[in-house]
Amino acid sequence: MTMDEMIKSVQKALGVQADGKAGPETWGAIYRQLVTREPLTAPPVPDIADPQSEKHIATLLPEVKPLTRALVEKAANAGIRIRIISGLRTYAEQDALYAQGRTSAGNIVTNARGGYSNHNFGIAFDIGVFEGNRYLGDSPKYKAVGVLGEELGLEWGGNWKTIVDQPHFQLRPVWALNLPERQMLAEFRQRLSAGTAVFA
Ligand SMILES: [Zn+2]
Known part of the structure; x- marks a missing residue:
């Protein structure tokens, strides 16, 4: 797994835009998750194609x-x-x-x-x-x-x-x-x- 792929996976799990570049949005989400222990808020998945x-x-x-x-x-x-x-x-x-x-x-x-x-x-x-x-x-x-x-x-x-x-x-x-x-x-x-x- 490359660094980009790892960042993307982390971004996906955090529910932020998965562009593979860890900017303020990603670091903010990591901070909230690790430091303030806010629960993860994954983006809602539209209920299509069940x-x-x-x-x-x-x-x-x-x-x-x-x-x-x-x-x-x-x-x-x-x-x-x-x-x-x-x-x-x-x-x-x-x-x-x-x-x-x-x-x-x-x-x-x-x-x-x-x-x-x-x-x-x-x-x-x-x-x-x-x-x-x-x-x-x-x-x-x-x-x-x-x-x-x-x-x-x-x-x-x-x-x-x-x-x-x-x-x-x-x-x-x-x-x-x-x-x-x-x-x-x-x-x-x-x-x-x-x-x-x-x-x-
Ligand atoms: Zn019918």
Whole structure:
């Protein structure tokens, strides 16, 4: 380890700018730590890209991934902790979800069969709002995050007229901007079976 690397590591631990040059800021922090025994105040790490969220983000199309991470970061900057709790679902996974509350146990959670949900095409994801590790299924914070998502160019399910779906976000391709949902989904199915890119 070089001297620069050592200084950088010390700076990181002290929570000061890690530039590898020990100036007044670094020496001040060392002094406070060693002489006055102030507790360390590490800089807050934004709550982005937790492993659970990343697992779902990995299933989304490349056009959607950066916006999803940006939403997590924007929410964190606004003091709202969100996680991505759902991403791509295959037709089979969608069918299994559709069966829930109909032919299998549980409550009905969707009205979409396989091929009829935006989640089947890698353009849609759902968020969960958290307070610490506690999941909030219902919170005004969903609306606040909805506004942030729209600023990023995402479509927010909280604005839907038929089924309001506040945890839901999706990126509508340019060709679908003025299409009704049904037509967009039909085009998605056609593209998926033909192997055509969704955003082409
Ligand atoms: Zn959704």
